[in-house]
Amino acid sequence: MPSTLTQSGPQTQVPDVHNLPLGERSEERLSATAAIRERVLRKTGSGVTAAAFQSSI
Amino acid sequence: MVAGPAVLPFRHYVLKLHSRCDLACDHCYVYEHADQSWRGRPLALSEEAAARIADRIVEHTVRHTLGRITVVLHGGEPLLYGAERTRALLSLFRERITPYTKLDFRIHTNAVRLDRDFLDLFAEFAVSVGVSLDGDRSANDLHRRYASGRSSHSRVLSALSLLREPRYRHLYAGILCTIDIRNDPGRVYEALAAEQPPRADLLLPHATWDHPPLRGVRRDEHGPPEYAAWLTAVYDRWAKDGRPFAIRTFDSISGILRGRPSQTESLGLAPAALVVIETDGSLEQADSLKTAYDGAGATGFNVFEHSFDQAAAHAGITARQGGAESLCATCRACPVVEICGGGLYAHRHRAGSGFANPSVYCEDIKAMIEHIERDETRRHAEAAIAPHVGSLRDFDLLASGLGGEDEVGRLGAPQRSITRELVKSVGEQVPPRSPFAAAWQELVRLDQSNPAQLGAVLADPYTRVWAVRVLQREHEAPADDELTRLSELAAATALLSGEAVRLPLHVVDGIVHLPTIGALALGGPARPAAIETRKDGTATITADLTDYEICLAEAAVRADARWLPTRSLRAGSWSLAVQDTDPYRDCHQWPAAGRLSDDEARHWEQCLGEAAAFLEESMPAYPPGLRAGLSTLMPLAPPPAGRDLSATARHAYGAVGLAMPGDGPTLALLLIHEFQHIKLNALLDMYDLYDTNDERRYYAPWRDDPRPLEGLLQGTYAHLAVTDYWRVRSRESAAAQREAAEIQFARWRLHTAEAVEELLRSGSLTALGERFARVMGDALAPWLDEPVGHGAAAAAQQAVQADRGAWQARRQANAG
Ligand code: SF4
Numbered sequence: 117m118p119s120t121l122t123q124s125g126p127q128t129q130v131p132d133v134h135n136l137p138l139g140e141r142s143e144e145r146l147s148a149t150a151a152i153r154e155r156v157l158r159k160t161g162s163g164v165t166a167a168a169f170q171s172s173i
Numbered sequence: 174m175v176a177g178p179a180v181l182p183f184r185h186y187v188l189k190l191h192s193r194c195d196l197a198c199d200h201c202y203v204y205e206h207a208d209q210s211w212r213g214r215p216l217a218l219s220e221e222a223a224a225r226i227a228d229r230i231v232e233h234t235v236r237h238t239l240g241r242i243t244v245v246l247h248g249g250e251p252l253l254y255g256a257e258r259t260r261a262l263l264s265l266f267r268e269r270i271t272p273y274t275k276l277d278f279r280i281h282t283n284a285v286r287l288d289r290d291f292l293d294l295f296a297e298f299a300v301s302v303g304v305s306l307d308g309d310r311s312a313n314d315l316h317r318r319y320a321s322g323r324s325s326h327s328r329v330l331s332a333l334s335l336l337r338e339p340r341y342r343h344l345y346a347g348i349l350c351t352i353d354i355r356n357d358p359g360r361v362y363e364a365l366a367a368e369q370p371p372r373a374d375l376l377l378p379h380a381t382w383d384h385p386p387l388r389g390v391r392r393d394e395h396g397p398p399e400y401a402a403w404l405t406a407v408y409d410r411w412a413k414d415g416r417p418f419a420i421r422t423f424d425s426i427s428g429i430l431r432g433r434p435s436q437t438e439s440l441g442l443a444p445a446a447l448v449v450i451e452t453d454g455s456l457e458q459a460d461s462l463k464t465a466y467d468g469a470g471a472t473g474f475n476v477f478e479h480s481f482d483q484a485a486a487h488a489g490i491t492a493r494q495g496g497a498e499s500l501c502a503t504c505r506a507c508p509v510v511e512i513c514g515g516g517l518y519a520h521r522h523r524a525g526s527g528f529a530n531p532s533v534y535c536e537d538i539k540a541m542i543e544h545i546e547r548d549e550t551r552r553h554a555e556a557a558i559a560p561h562v563g564s565l566r567d568f569d570l571l572a573s574g575l576g577g578e579d580e581v582g583r584l585g586a587p588q589r590s591i592t593r594e595l596v597k598s599v600g601e602q603v604p605p606r607s608p609f610a611a612a613w614q615e616l617v618r619l620d621q622s623n624p625a626q627l628g629a630v631l632a633d634p635y636t637r638v639w640a641v642r643v644l645q646r647e648h649e650a651p652a653d654d655e656l657t658r659l660s661e662l663a664a665a666t667a668l669l670s671g672e673a674v675r676l677p678l679h680v681v682d683g684i685v686h687l688p689t690i691g692a693l694a695l696g697g698p699a700r701p702a703a704i705e706t707r708k709d710g711t712a713t714i715t716a717d718l719t720d721y722e723i724c725l726a727e728a729a730v731r732a733d734a735r736w737l738p739t740r741s742l743r744a745g746s747w748s749l750a751v752q753d754t755d756p757y758r759d760c761h762q763w764p765a766a767g768r769l770s771d772d773e774a775r776h777w778e779q780c781l782g783e784a785a786a787f788l789e790e791s792m793p794a795y796p797p798g799l800r801a802g803l804s805t806l807m808p809l810a811p812p813p814a815g816r817d818l819s820a821t822a823r824h825a826y827g828a829v830g831l832a833m834p835g836d837g838p839t840l841a842l843l844l845i846h847e848f849q850h851i852k853l854n855a856l857l858d859m860y861d862l863y864d865t866n867d868e869r870r871y872y873a874p875w876r877d878d879p880r881p882l883e884g885l886l887q888g889t890y891a892h893l894a895v896t897d898y899w900r901v902r903s904r905e906s907a908a909a910q911r912e913a914a915e916i917q918f919a920r921w922r923l924h925t926a927e928a929v930e931e932l933l934r935s936g937s938l939t940a941l942g943e944r945f946a947r948v949m950g951d952a953l954a955p956w957l958d959e960p961v962g963h964g965a966a967a968a969a970q971q972a973v974q975a976d977r978g979a980w981q982a983r984r985q986a987n988a989g
Pocket of ligand 1: 509538
């Protein structure tokens with residue numbers, strides 16, 4: 117499991133795209149965009165509510 | 174102190190409305206498996222039972238101060254309960270439960286009866302809808318048929334198309350698909366994707382060691398076992414398609430691989446917090462247990478005689494909440510146990526050893542996890558864009574309540590990444606035929622030709638607010654009145670860069686807003702307009718056949734009734750932009766004020782000058798950070814006399830909302846208080862400091878109501894600066910005010926220290942979060958020893974005790 121504490125300092129959860137072209141559409145860029153979207157739009161606690169569905173079918 | 178006793182409370186209540194089903198699916202655990210308890214149950218939940226359940230939920234919720242619970246309407250087939258009775262039940266629950274907690278409704282249905290009447294009802298009560306569908310017609314027909322043998326497929330598809338209509342789309346929770354390895358995984362995937370679900374669950378058919386799942390179909394001798402082969406085939410298709418919708422099992426595995434909590438009960442070790450309530454009011458464990466043996470789910474409790482606390486303490490339920498220690502030896506020693514969690518509880522059963530076995534799908538789960546892990550590692554190695562790297566030194570300095578120009582300055586880069594990618598996400602959602610497709614193309618071009626100017630424009634705090642608002646409505650294409658922001662961003666950049674562009678606009682709230690430059694107030698309804706910028710730094714906005722000219726060189730100085738330039742407040746080396754026109758600014762806790770008059774702007778500037786002078790003189794550690802990170806003042810509408818109002822907004826980095834305070838030192842207090850939230854919001858974007866799944870409420874000494882963990886963390890950090898402020902004031906004030914300041918200092922240092930303790934006791938901080946709390950505690954520690962006058966110390970102690978006593982009394986009253 118990746119550790120948050122590395123020697124150079126803590127890794128953040130934000131891909132560093134601030135110097136990459138806005139229009140780039142490589143696979144890695146799309147996943148960076150998706151990662152940021154997910155992090156920023158994530159609703160608190162949304163993970164657990166799913167349990168009811170999985171276990172009740 | 175954490176509210177509530179030690180049992181793990183239930184947050185999910187699966188409510189059996191009707192004990193029969195109109196389909197006769199042969200894989201259904203309710204009717205076709207070992208447990209035959211349904212035969213003795215009433216057909217439908219009675220009104221009396223429903224009322225009792227609501228009261229029991231309230232009792233449990235209050236006792237455990239749960240901030241949010243979910244009630245899942247289930248069956249049999251819950252729609253057989255009928256629209257009228259369902260309405261009565263939803264109203265009753267809403268009425269009784271919502272005064273105490275946030276209540277989410279869900280329904281899980283076969284959808285064959287799902288029509289507009291039901292959907293209108295669900296829209297009224299915000300009931301999100303999960304639908305069972307096993308794939309394409311032949312896949313679905315394999316099991317999901319009426320008792321007569323007739324296919325249910327076409328009825329389910331028409332119900333799903335209703336759910337996709339814009340008015341119901343927000344209710345569409347997803348599809349539940351039970352796997353049958355005889356079905357082609359690619360075709361099942363395509364059938365699910367065609368229904369555009371927000372998410373899908375792929376469910377392993379219920380089985381135990383005594384009733385093992387179907388095997389021997391499509392088995393490749395050298396390949397993975399059947400269910401792993403089937404699931405990984407879907408995974409590969411889905412990953413290749415760019416993961417167009419969420420598939421819970423896969424997202425869950427990826428998430429846990431990245432250290433996030435599990436999303437499903439059958440994966441990972443997150444404790445189950447769910448209870449099933451049968452139509453006769455009896456309380457049962459997860460339904461899936463019905464596959465194990467007759468009566469396996471029973472607890473012997475019912476809502477008429479027992480509380481949910483009693484059920485939560487039931488051995489069968491606590492056994493499933495014990496994490497890794499409660500698993501069998503094989504699972505405990507398993508390298509993927511953190512991800513698998515031993516599989517779904519029911520799937521572990523074997524006569525004789527009970528549930529102390531690995532899952533009957535063990536080999537499949539292992540192979541699937543390994544496949545996903547390999548794939549993610551490969552993609553990570555090949556593809557990953559490195560994340561921003563922070564520094565522990567910066568982190569510690571910020572956690573101590575401070576942070577200078579460099580440390581705060583470095584918070585900006587991740588913020589720039591975030592805003593860029595959110596804008597990019599919106600840009601890439603513009604429908605190709607929209608007139609605003611050109612605006613997105615312009616932005617992409619300007620980013621290449623004039624990156625510094627675009628960077629300056631994107632630094633405006635409310636652009637992220639706009640993007641979040643658009644993106645949060647996941648399934649609706651953005652409208653013109655939202656997309657106009659892309660044009661406004663491009664036009665503002667072009668103006669600053671001396672570039673010629675021509676772009677469409679849409680007048681929103683009577684305004685065309687050019688971020689960081691100013692706004693043209695046109696009034697009137699929403700309508701199209703256009704802008705043309707020229708190389709000489711001038712522009713023409715055309716609306717209603719009238720041209721309005723803007724000259725950048727004069728834009729800041731030539732205000733008139735229509736052109737409202739973005740003002741800057743200056744005080745020495747301080748400069749704050751005033752945001753009083755952006756249609757997206759009104760996102761702080763209190764309403765925004767309108768455009769400031771020139772007099773008001775002058776008054777603000779004077780007040781800011783006094784605040785800056787106070788801070789430079791008396792609290793010199795704060796101004797460098799403030800200058801680096803506080804960019805924007807958003808005036809709030811004036812509060813009732815005698816109150817000070819200030820607020821930050823989660824997505825508006827660098828902006829503080831403020832109502833005009835009485836004097837400079839008060840403004841200084843509000844600024845340093847709010848700036849703490851700004852710094853912490855940026856850190857929370859960067860790091861996981863606490864477990865977002867912790868929904869407990871905590872005592873926050875400065876609030877009457879218990880707060881969620883993030884609220885407690887935010888408040889503690891803010892009050893660290895507040896304590897420092899009163900500490901300084903208690904030394905400086907004239908004798909008459911000294912004692913009042915001393916009382917404040919003595920009171921806030923006790924409150925803040927108590928809050929740090931509460932955070933550390935929560936058990937829900939990550940390693941970094943704990944470090945943050947400890948550093949806050951260390952910063953506070955020396956202040957706790959500073960002498961204050963005798964009277965002040967006693968008065969502060971009294972105030973602290975009174976605050977806590979009042980809170981405890983309220984808690985007991987609620988629990989009683
Ligand atoms: S069920 Fe199998 S894969 Fe899962 S934890 Fe147990 S041994 Fe590991």
